[in-house]
Amino acid sequence: MKKTLLIFLLSLLYSCDSKLENLIPDNHEKWPLFTHDKLDYFIPGHENNYRISYINEIGAKYKxxxxxxxxxxYNxxxxxxxxxxxxxxxxYQPGDIPEYYTVxxxxxxxxxxxxDWVWLVKNHESKEETIFHSDMCVNCHEGANTQHPYGDKNLGKDFRDYTFFTFDGQ
Amino acid sequence: MTLNKNKSITKRINRIIIASLLIGIGGSAVIFLSYMINTYDIVSIESLGQQADILYNTIETLMLPGEAQLAVDYFQKTMLVNPDYQIRLYKSNGTMAFSNDSTVTDVNRRLGQSIFNLNTNRIMDSIFPEERYFKIAQTPNPNNIPVAFEYKAADSGNIYIKLYRPLQNIYKCWKCHGTDHSIRGVIEISNNRTAIIKERNVIIAISMASFIVLITLLIIIITQFLNRIIIAPVKEIGLICSGVTQGNFTERANIKNNDEIGILGQTVNKMVEGLHERFELSKYVSSSTLSSLRSERKGEKLPLTLFFSDIRNFTFYSEQNAPEKVVLNLNKILNYQSEIIHNQSGDIDKYVGDEIVALFHSESGCLKACQAALSIQQYLMNNPDDFDSLKIGIGINYGEVILGNIGSDKRADFTVIGDNVNTAARLCNVAKAGQIIISDSFYNKVKSHVLVNGPYKVKVKGKAQQIRVYLLKKIKENQS
Structure with missing residues (x-):
């Protein structure tokens, strides 16, 4: 009981300024895929969970x-x-239901x-959106702005605006 | 009506006081203490969390240029500052960081050259994290919340707050440590709270003891205060009222308070004085008069038994004896007769000199009048010395009379008038010492119950013809 209370208190302390937002549209399945690469390998933070990436129309039009x-x-x-x-x-098989979304x-x-990005996680079942206050996401994604191990590996060291992949336009 | 001691106002007030104090002050104390404890816990955890963040950034800063030894030294020196603090760094597999060369070897392999030397100064390697919380700490969560828990050391019995803060495998780590894991390790900070908890328990014990003493004192003070101001005066008033119901009109409430209770005491004193006056007056007023006052009856015609008794040769007796003796013996014999008449439910209508006029109501009153008359005469005959050998004659009649408030606005009696009253008075006049003369109408009412001598014919004043009378002798054996 005491231990549970401490964990609870700690959660309160760390999440007291957290707000539930409604920033993520429900129609992302109609968006174009951000990359057609098969994302089933281990990445720190995402483990080896199968991933499918989408980009909305605003981002898709960007050159x-x-x-x-x-x-x-990239900006x-x-x-x-x-x-x-x-x-x-x-x-992954078609029809599988994702557990959550990172956005x-x-x-x-x-x-x-x-x-300049807001980093969120959305639970598929509860639809609950939580904004990351920690630098957990950006600490890794800043690696995308230079040479890195994923996708085209950004050998040209472009500023990729924190995305490891580039929209292939398909 | 008897007093239920459990429902007495004293006990009720005491219970209310105790309950109010316990709930009020006790509740506030419990809430205050629990808030204090919780606040302390929150502050402790917040402090540990901040320290974990500082350590995290320190490790990140030191490890990026490969200064693991500096991180080790930093940990050890930080622990030296406060022996109650323990800082440890675990690898993601749960072993102590820097406890062997595996990480250095792995890093050198990834970098393709032996950049880092082996045999780094090692921290003891036989300590393992709390598995359950270690697993929770390694589970990624959006806001990277550390896991805090209370831990009791099995060997020393010391109580710690421990906090596990995960070290993420961020981009900057990848070059040396690869990308095949998300959590590099877990920082553990523990704070020995044993002394503080003991101190806190002492404070709680002192607070509770102070609370009990305070409550006890307050209960005593408030109870005494209420006793003195309210309960004791109310009890005193209650005793006076109780005394009044038993005929004691001498006691008065001695309440000096100039408040509502004081006013109540004064009012009760006035009421007792009034009741005393009325009680004294009631001795001189017949029950019929009191009844008429209560019912506000003006007058009515009804059948009654009329009882007259009169001392024989009283005029002679009063002339031969001292006034004090006369009054003494007159009151004595009147008192005795009155008591018997009252005992037989008779109503003394009035005393006229040495004469008693009494009324007996209802049908049963006839026989009771017989019993009263016989009792009086029997006692006087058997105990002549008690009344200085005074003797009486009794006349009893039955018939309709007018009962009403007779007199003026200033002075009135509720009494009986009519021919039957006069007849009873005449029968009393003709009765010799020790005799009970009853009228024919009265005899008809009681003849089945009494033994008489007669009938006789007597001439009485105010009647043209002789009237038939009887001498009452006794009540039949099976009637008494």
Whole structure:
């Protein structure tokens, strides 16, 4: 009882400024896939759960700028949403239901924005959205802005705006 | 009506006081103490959480340039500052960080060269985390909430608050540690709370003892105060009222308070004085008069038994004896007769000198009048010395009379008038010492119950013809 109370108190302390938001639309299945890569391998923070990524229309229309040194400078427009369906295991069959979604929303100026993105998790069943106040997500995703082990590995060290993959336009 | 001691106002008030104090002060004390304890817990955990964040950033800062030894030294020095603090770092597999060369070897392998030396100064390696909470800490959660729990050391019995803060495998770690895991390890900070808990328990015990003493004192003070101000005066008033019901009109409430209770005491004193006056007056007023006052009857015609008794040769007796002796013996014989008449439910209508006029109501009153008359005469005959050998004659008649409030506005009697009253008075006049003369109408009412001598014919004043009378001798054996 005492132990449970302590954990409860701690949760309160750490989440007292957390707000339940309604920032994620329900129609993401109609959005284009962000990447067609098969995402079933281990990534810190996502483990080896099967993942399917989507990008909304605002983000899908965006084309990155090219800087003088041939590097691309990605800066997705405000309102861009990139949503990752996270499945319970590392396998997927059509009809499977995701466990939750990890979402990044471009919202510069939002009080909890990190790298101009708001980082959220949404429970599939309860539809509950929780904003990440910790730097857990951005600490890893900042690796996307330089050479990294995933996708095209960003060998050109483009500023990818915290996304490990680029929209392949399909 | 008897007093139920459990429902007495004293006990009820005491219970209310005790309940109010216990619920009021006790409840407040419990709430205050629990808030204090909870606040302390929150502050402790918050403090540990902040320290965990600082350590996290320190580790991150030191580990990125590969200064693991600095991190180890930092931990050890931090623990030296406060022996009640324990800081540990566990690998994700639950073994102590820096306890062997496996991580360094792995890092060197990933980097492709022996950048880091082996044989780093090791921290003891036989300590393992609390498995249950360690697993919770390793489960990613959106806001990276540490896990805090209370822990009692089996060996020392010390009580700790422990906090597990996960170390994430962030991008900056990947180069050395790879991307095949999400949690690099877990920071453990524990704070020995044994002394504080003991101190807290002492404070709680002192608070509780103080509370009990305070409550006891308050109960005594308030109870005494209420006793003195309210309960004792009310009890005193109650005793006076109880005394009045038993005929004691001498006691008065001695309440000096100039408040509602004082006013009540004064009012009760006045009431007792009034009751005393009325009680004294009632001795001089017949029951019929009192009854008429209560019922406000003006006058009515009804059949009654009329009882007259009169001392024989009293005029001579009063002339031959001292006034004090006359009054003494007159009152004595009147008292004695009155008591017997009252005992037989008779109503003394009036005393006229040495004469008693009494009334007996209802049919049963006839026989009771016989019993009263016989008792009086019997006693006087058997105990002549008690009344200085005074003797009486009794006349009894039965018939309709007018009962009403007779007199003026200033002075009136509720008494009887009519021919039957006069007849009874005449029968008394003709009765010799020791005799009971009853009228023919009265005899007809009691003849089945009494033994008489007669009939006789007597001439009485105010009647043209002789009237038939009897001498009452006794009540038949089976009637008494």
């Amino acid at each position: 990155p700028q090219k800087k003088d040194n041939d590097q691309f400078l 997705y427009p405000e309102g861009t949403i990139i949503l990752k369906e996270i499945y319970p295991s590392n396998t 990044m929303i471009k919202k510069p100026g939002h009080p909890h924005a990190q790298g």
